[in-house]
Amino acid sequence: MxxxxxxxxxxxxxxxxxxxxxxxxxxxxxxxxxxxxxxxAGVEDIVVTAQKRSERLQDVPIAVTAISGEALTAKGVASTLDIQQVTPGLTFTTVGGTAAPRIRGVGTTQAIGGNENSVATYIDGVYYASSAGSVMQLANIAQVAVLKGPQGTLFGRNATGGLIQITTLDPKHQFGGKVSASYGNRDTIGASAYVTGGLSDNVAADLSLYYNNQRDGFGVNRFNGQDVNKGKDFAVRSKWLIQLGEDTTVKLVGDYSKYAAVTIARRLISGSLPQIGTVFTGNPFDVDSDVQPYFNSRRSGVSGELIHHFASFDLSSITAYRRTRTLLGFDGDGTRIANFSTTDEVLLDRQFSQEFQLTSTGGGVFQWTAGAYYFYGDGDLSAAIAQAPAVLPPPIVTLRVQLGQKTKAPAVYAQGTYKLTDATSLTLGARYSWETRHYNGSGTSAVGAAPPAALPPVTGITKLSNSRPTWRIALDHHIDQNILVYVSYNRGFKSGGFAATVFTGPTQTFEPEVLDAYEIGFKSDLLDRHVRLNASAFHYNYKNIQIQAFGNGPIPTVINAASAKISGLDMELTVRPTSALTLTTGFSYIHSKFGSFPNASIAVPRVNAAGMPIGGNTTVRGPATGNELANTPDWTIDLGADYDVPLGRGGLTLSGHYFHSDGWFAEPDNYLKQKPYDQLSGSISYYFNPEKTLTVTAWGRNLTNEAVAVQMQARTTGNVVQIGQGRTYGVTLGAKF
Structure with a gap:
């Protein structure tokens, strides 16, 4: 044809x-x-900074999913947790309310107390180390780009799995803005405002405000009759753009956000038998817990970026400071029996980063980037942990713990792309990272009402040093101006550290994890740019994988699994037959398997002498060799459609999005699994004039009301689960000026 x-x-x-x-x-x-x-009208070009320079997405030899802020809103993507629905290969779950993203099976379960994720989050060029600060609403967004595979050469030691790159809107000299107000089910009210304009000939600024308050929970705590899974979110952000002469630009950013929620609501998995003998039934969004959960977080930061244009290169400097303080409490066993709980847990993360970068700007056959980076992080954790030695207390043992890590991590890097011919380019890049960590821990213990007694402080190794090179080799070839093929080999690593749950006795350390990634892919614009098809196939050799592990006690540690192999395929298709209609689909297939892993945490259901189940689990160390990696579905697919219907001076914009996941195992023993699920989102927006300055939108998210786990664990007392958000729908009035 x-x-x-x-x-x-x-x-x-x-x-x-x-x-x-x-x-x-x-x-x-x-x-x-x-x-x-x-x-x-064809598929529009997308500009990304995946290689720390502005380039067309179709010219970048990296698997990247990039979506504009407007498209995210239309598809019902409201927070970072929802990005997985539009990004093949990404799974975004939480652990204790903190972010736990995985790209192509690579991620981290425990990223607290100074430990960081294996998938890095950057906002406006600043690395966000805190996992508690990486679960956020997506307001004032220009673009979200997900870079798949190790990005250690240009972005650092903790981008083993990839990178979530969020860019907010830049201020403009021309006065303008937008406001919106919304009301939704669960008695949810929301509002947002964005205004920008010039303050002088060389200064432009903006201000973004966001507020959302869900006043009714998705479920109820049957123990006390109070709502669970609801929250209130407020955020403010301002960006200033200052022109200092013709060649120098300064960008200043400040942000503050506050999130207060009744979340980390854990319950027993429906139908599973706990030690207390009472099976949970009923509404999947309810819990039955003797501890009312809470999660309160305050996040703030400032950054400054200076760019100076020289004749053949740009010099940029990004300086940033961030602080995140989170107070949380939850029921660890998910029952109405006082068996194990954590209250007054405080996660305090502070970071400072400085980056200097040189980027070539001239034409020619060689383009290059070089830089130096410094990161300082201070992550502390304190908590009161109540646990019972038996299912039915007394006595209750209360532990009060204090622990933390300080991290210093400088690095230098360089990457260059040389045109071997007009159509073929070779990219070589390398980074060398140094890291030093210091650990401290202390605690007290009290039995029942007895006064607390100090526990012996931590002993053994309290300082770790790691240094590693990472690199990138890529060869790309333009078959013609619309088709790019590429192959690449990337090395990524995530630094070693301390198990941030040890507050007495010998410290427990884990080794750096290393990933060798091999990828082949193509990017294409076909049929006069009415069809865009991008795909990539990959194979990973993953070594010294950092895994959360449990013994028969309630407090986890971190160990290394020796190896795993991950292979798969990503595909994204966009079809735009007319300017009014856009059809999209994304597909991911991942085959993951542990290699040697002899010391995994294995949950074994408890039985009596006759072999009959008596509830709960015994946790032993055993082999998980050959098992699938946690939180890694075999395949996912998403389908989207956007259609614009003119009606007189106004019109309708129809948007629908469907997501299916094949499900995933919760832990390396492959005992608990999130079953396959489907989610549907959509919106119908009416605009009153061709400029779309005034709109009214009816929207819905998770319209199938799927009860999807964001965390599952097999505990001694029973199998527990935390469920994500249910069905939401509402109406939003919006205006642009």
Whole structure:
């Protein structure tokens, strides 16, 4: 079939979809003249900074999913937790309310007390080390880009799995902005405002405000009748753009946010038998817990970026300071029996970073980037941990713990791309990172009402030093201006550290994990740019994997699994037959398997002498060799459609998004599994004029009301789960000026 015939078929398909109301059952006629006029519109170019310079997405030899802020809103992506629904290969769960993203099976379970994620989060060029500060609402967003595979050369030691790169809107000299107000189910009210303008000839600034208050919970704590899984979020952010002469620009950013929620609501997994003998039944969003959960977080930061243009290169400097303080409490056993709980847990993360970078700007056959980076982090954890030696107390043993790590991590890096021919380029890059960690820990113990007694302080190794090179080798070739093929080999590593739960006795350390990633892919714009198809296949050799592990006690540690192999395929397809209709799909297949892993935590259901289940689990150390990696679905698929229907001076914008996950195992023993699930989101927006300055939007997220786990654990007392958000829907009024 010729290119012309295929294009005609796409236009016919678009006309049929329009006449059928895009699946809504309401006919919408599209005139032949309108169809012919719109047929010239193709898939728009996307500019990313995946290689720390502005480039077309289709020219970057890296697997990247990039979505604009407007597209995220239309698809119902409201927070970082939702990004997985539009990003093949990404799974975003939480542990104790903190972020636990995984890309292609690579991620971290325990990122507290100074330990960091294996998937890095950057906002406006600043690395966010705190996992508690990486779960956030997506307001004032220009773009979210997810870089897949190790990004250690340009972005550092903790980008083993990849990178979530968030860019907020830049201020403009022309006055403008937007405001919105919304009301949704669960008695949710929300509002946002963004305003920008010039303060002088060389200064532009903006201000972003966000507020959302869900006043009714998705579920109820049956123990006390109070709501669970609700929260209130407030954020403010301001960016200033200052022009100091023709060649120098300064960008200043400040942000503050506060999140107060009744979350980390854990319950027994429905149908599983706990030690107390009472099986949980009923509403999957309810809990039955003697501890009312809470999660309160305050996040703030300031950063300054200076860019100076020289004749053939740019010099940039980014200086940043961030602070995150989180107070939380939850029931570890998920029952109404006082068996194990954590209260007054405080996670305090402070960081300072400084980066200097040189980037070539001239033309020619060689483009390069070089820089130096310094990071200082101070992560502390304190908590009161109550545990019972038996299922039914007394006595209750209360531990009060204090522990933390200080991290110093300088690095230098360079990467260059040389054009071997007009169509073929070779990229070589390397980074060398040094890191030193200091650990401290102390605690007290009290039995029942007895006064607390100090525990012996930590002993053994309290200082660790790691240094590692990472590198990138890539070869790309333009078959023509619209088709790029590439192969790459990348080395990434995540530094070693201390198990940030040890507050007495010998410290426990774990080794750096290392990932060798091999990838082949292509990027293509076809049929006069009406079709965009990008795909990549990969194979990972993953060594010294950092894994959270439990003994028969309630407090986890971190160990190293010797190895794993991960192979898979990512694919993204965008079809835009007319400027009014855009169809998208994303697909991911991942085959993951542990190699040698003889000392994994294995949960074994407890039985009596007759072999009958008596509830709960015994945890032993045993082999997990051959098991799948945690939180890694075999396959996912997402489908999206956006359609614009003119109606007089106004019109309708219809958007729908479907996501399916094959499910994932919760832990390396592959005992607990999140079953396959489907989620559907969508919106219908009416605009009153062609400029779309005034809109009213009806929207819905998780319309299938799927109860999807964000965390599952097999504990001694029973199998527990924390469920994510249920169905949400509402109406938003918006205005632009």
């Amino acid at each position: 010729s290119s012309k015939n295929i294009r005609t078929l796409l236009l016919a398909t678009a006309s049929i979809a329009a006449c059928s109301g895009a699946g809504t059952g309401h006919a919408q006629a599209v005139s032949p003249a309108a169809t012919a006029e719109e047929s010239d």
